[in-house]
Amino acid sequence: MSQSQTDPTTRRATAGGQLLEVEDLHVEFRQRSGVVNAVNGISYSLAEGETLAILGESGSGKSVSAQAIMGILDVPPAVIQGAIRFEGRDLLAMSAEEQRQVRGPGISMIFQDALSSLNPVYSVGWQIGEMFRVHQGASRKEAKRKAVELMDRVRIPAAAKRVDDYPHQFSGGMRQRVMIAMTIALDPRILIADEPTTALDVTVQAQVMDLLKDLQRETGMGLILITHDLGVVNEVADNVAVMYAGRIVERGTVDDVFTDAGHPYTEGLMASVPQVEAKGGRLQPIVGQPPNLAAIPSGCPFHPRCAHRRLGADAAPGRECSIDVPPLRQVVPGREAACHYSEEVLGVRAV
């Protein structure tokens, strides 16, 4: 699959090389009950200063793929195949120790649940400072000073006073800021944010997203934003990859994809979500349930729920939705979709 993702049409794209290239990544979990295919051959790349949103529902493989990049999956039961190149070096080809040295300062991740990611028995200043003590051998005093600096940087009010407070003394939004402070402590090149605002209230969510964008502007880091929230993607990301059943089904700039979806799943998601701008008519849900990852439907995994599917005699040769797996292909310049009939979905005449 093509890796040239820095498309000229990319909105708000910044110059710079590819920080991260993921190529044909597969993750499966071997379980007693069978093999769960969580990620089935996804490829994407992330440039400096770029914000890539990975949009999907639970079970789409969006979080698992990020965990594979971070190297936090237990192997086994997970089996990871493919290539994950960070600044040109394939992480999966390295020893565990080398991976740790490359990832540690280079790639960071924040999680949805900040409370369970923080240790309740240490003060937040100690936990932030630990990054400096462990990775840079800083003294306790030095580490604490830097912790205060970082807390200032993530705009925690009265940082110098609160540095000795414990996680439970912070509100949800402030805890997420503490998490962000820890992840940016070592100036990572890539920040992966896994549903960073899902547990937060909408006013706090806006503050945290603003903070992430500001930090990105200051440091030029690449940001991978994993979310199920269409609004957050629209407001924050440059590019979006939509995942379904462990595959990327559509990819393009947020403007393009959100203005006119090229995959029936993306189209269905847009139609099923109410908007705050208007009351709207009856919602158009996608029928059925997300697929069972241990038994993904044949052909296009979305075909049982698809409004555009063509089966049997209706289908063009080699494009039967329940038999032929649609590849992720360029439909119009700058837009890829994994659908045999994407042109129809887009309303563009087939080339």
Added chain:
Amino acid sequence: MSEPSESTGATAVSGSNGASARGPLGETLLEMRDLQKHFPLTQGIVFKRTIGHVRAVDGVNMTLRRGETVGLVGESGCGKSTVSKLLVALEKPTGGTIRYKGTDVASMSGRALKQYRREVQIIFQDPYSSLNPRMTVGDIVAEGWSVHSDIAPRKDRLKRTQELLDRVGLNPDYVNRYPHQFSGGQRQRIGIARALALRPEVIVCDEPVSALDVSVQAQVVNLLEDLQDDFGLSYLFIAHDLSVVRHISDRVSVMYLGSIVEEGTDEQVYTTPSHPYTQALLSSVPLHEPHLRGQKDRILLQGDVPSPADPPSGCRFRTRCWKAQDICATEAPALVDRGQGHPAACHFAEARTVVPVEID
């Protein structure tokens, strides 16, 4: 793949449950007046001392009429879930009244309370913890009939259960399955069937879709709307998702730190919000349309929500409000219309459009 049928099914739930058999549309069913719930803060293990009160609900006024949906929005900790517990009589109010069809719920006991509990049902947020993992779906749905045995005679119960499952879009053959065999959306349907089994008048929906996947949320919202039409139900729809609330509600109340700050039709509250908090809340909602991006007025609130154990004097919102004056600290603003066409609890209420209006 044997999916549960998404169609609403041909067999309607038997019984004269339609809107026509009930009272007239628009009749006031539930009326909350100055509703309060304070939880004591205690210290000590055997001998507890009260050291203060958490004012979870502190002066809520709302009205729910037959056949309508009232949305209650607010952020976590604002007390909206406590309101739902007060409404289904799981908690007793500290002050104020809830009137149901004119009768004070606090004064009900015995048969009247039982009847009230039958007519006012609840759907919970968490589809995992709201179903007993050790009961079959059939037992869960039919449980209400063993309490209110007059609704369904024993021999009919299995058939009725299957009709209900069909009605909420689940395969009726699944009566003998257990909750863990279902996905989140399907479990929420089971919870809805359980509430429907008692043929309620009012259903309190406490964040019914916020734990569900995006594509499944719409299925459940549509189901709730269909059921409302078929059975003449009234909903109090509690949620933090402003988009869903706008979609489903006829009228909307906005709650902050235990009390209602603004109230009106969905149109009034969303297009001409008049309370600063509502404005800030609406301005924070991310929009889905690329061409509207950047067009809205972003209002970033300062600081955190104050503790409900020690709320600010006067107006609750004044500590984070950019309009605050001296009067806000001394006098709590009443929830009245100050010329915006709908009530807002702000001394300086002023309509302001923060969400760009979609012009097609």
Added chain:
Amino acid sequence: MTDQQQADLRKDEIEAGTTTGLASPSVDVTSDRQNSLWSDAWVALKRNPFFWIGAVLTVVFTVMAIVPQLFARGQDPRACDLANSRGLPSAEHWFGYDVQGCDYLATVVYGARNSLIIGIFAVVVILVLGVAVGAIAGYFGGVTDGVLSRIADIFYALPLILGALVLLRVGPETSIPIINSRGPGAVALALALFGWMTAMRLVRSQVIAVRNSDYVAAARAMGAGNTRILVRHILPNAVAPVLVYTTITIGVIIAAEATLTYLGVGLQRPAFSWGLQIEAGQDAIRSAPHLVLFPSIVLTLTVMAFILMGDALRDALDPRQRA
């Protein structure tokens, strides 16, 4: 969040849809019958081989306790000959002889009655006390919980053996039935009275977790009373861990009985019990290890039988564990 909830969420994340079972009905679908937890549990139990192993062993030991003559190969445990003292096992006398020269197979077989009575009676009392007190404390909370939990704490402060020792010392002088009998009932009751607290704690914490769940709120919102909520919702979810705990406790109790004997307040010769035999055999462990070995083996088998059944029952009562 409980572990189970987290497991549920993880399931949604990684294997969404895999266990909806929509494509593979694992429960019999019948149109004219509605299953309940208990009928499904019985079906699951019947399919569990470990349950049957446990059940067969239990039946064997129970028959042994009721009619020991069947198992003693015609020997009388009281017909002893000191000449045979500590005789090793042989084809004639499978378990050899004890210190007094009695046939050890017969001795061990006749010990089943007292040991089982003590173990089972004590555990039933522990289960009843633990579940009742734990459920009341957990469900009603507040002052009730405070008082009951502190009572449990007081009992915790007394070591099991010490408490039982004191009770059995003063017991015979009182007029309380069973306690004043010096028999296995008194021993069992003494041990149960000082051993129920852990079961109570287990039930209480489970009940508190379940009591605050949404499905209990839903039941209450539809008007269900306390009894109904306790019986239908709380107890089925709360007893499972206690079942496993109590089956293991049977072994602990039988062993504790031996200690009481050693201290002179438990069963005394000429009574038979495995605890007595293990205790007596310890003195001769170098010259006649079979005196400890055989009663230990039957004791282990008995405890294993109960653990197997308890485990199977716990799994059967948890729909998530069923295949």
